[in-house]
Amino acid sequence: MKIRNKFQTWFLQEDLNFLLTNRIPRITLTRLMGWWSQLRHPWIVKGSIAVWSWFTDLxxxxxxxxxxxxxxxCFTRELKPGLRPIDASPDVMTSPCDCIVGACGEIRDGIVFQAKGFPYSLSSLLSSPELVQRWPQLLEGGAFVTMRLTSSMYHRFHAPCDAHLNHVTYISGDTWNVNPIALSRVRELFCKNERAVLQMQTLQGLQFLLVPVAAVLVASMRFHAVDVLLNLRYRGPNEIHCDVDYIKGQEIGWFEHGSTILMFLPPGFALVEGIENGVRLRMGEALFRKI
Structure with missing residues (x-):
């Protein structure tokens, strides 16, 4: 245990961690990881999970x-029933996933933050001209939150309220690590990585966005509403029409590993008291409240 703790402390040194998780052939290793994770030999599976457990708190x-x-x-595992109670208050938007809260706050002049001192624009994140024309103005003065899923966490994500999904925009990109070390060094990181923009609205017509962002060794995401796996090998179409209703807490999809979900709401909601950078949340816990 002491050796394991010392190794983890050594690995988490900022310069070394950044070097080992970013200054590598990210896309090639991500594709290799996708191939490796599908192997079904029991020795490979048990050995891989043992190594994974040694590096993390799996x-x-x-x-x-x-x-x-x-x-x-194992990456995409389901949980035993009843382990994630859903906050049923109609005034609450719940966390769509197990996560560690990152940067969060108000959307001002179309700018949000990935880390302190590292802003990015909604226009750069959304990329698509149709999205850029509409959403930054709609979200101005609203709120945002960054939710990081570590590799050992539950990787499925769920509807934060009773909602309708009407469109998915898939944006291919890089696979930078999305841990705090990289976020404090790589400007506009979320705007560089592979991501999907989920356009959603509540039953009352309030429109909001969920943006799952892929990362090194993951770069694959699956939505129940889309009948293909979205990953680095996907070649389109990038604009995917959907017409799906979800009840609060219903599963939307999953990552193949660990990554980040960004959530953007228009004015009228505020983060629940106590939600700040570093707070751990479980899927179904209160995240935003109507004001």
Whole structure:
């Protein structure tokens, strides 16, 4: 245990961590990881999970199944029923995922933050001319939150309220690490990485965005509303029409590993008291409240 703790402390040194997780052939290694995670040999699966557990705080006691035929099955595991109670208050938008809260706050002049001193524009993030024409103005004065999923966390994400999904825009890109070390060094990182923009609205017509952002070793995301896997090998179409209703807490999709979800709301909602950078949340806990 002492050796493991010392190794983790050594690995988390900023310069070394940034070098080992970013100054590498990111896309090639991400594709290799995708191939490796699908291998079904029991020795490979058990060995990979053992190594993964040594590097992280992986806890599989909540998993619906306790044995896995591939590393991918472990990454995308479901939980035992009832482990994530959903805040049922109609005035609350819940966390769509297990996460560590990153930068959060108010959207001003179309600018938000990935880390202190590292702003990015909604226009750069959304990229698509149709999205840029509409959403920055709609969200101005609203609120945003960054939700980071570490590799060991539950990787599925869920509807934060009763909502309708009407469109998905897939934006191919790079696979920078999205941990705090990289976010404090790489400007506009979220605007560089592979991502998807989910245009959603509440049953009352309030429009909001969920933006899952991929990262090194993951770069694959799956939505129940879209019948293809969105990853670095996907070639289009990038604009995907959807017509799906969700009840609060219903599963929307999953990452193949760990990554980040960005959430943007127009004026009328504020972060729940106590939500700030570094706070850990579970899916279903209160995140935003009507004001």
């Amino acid at each position: 806890d599989l006691t909540e998993a619906k199944q306790q044995t896995f035929d591939s590393l991918h099955a």
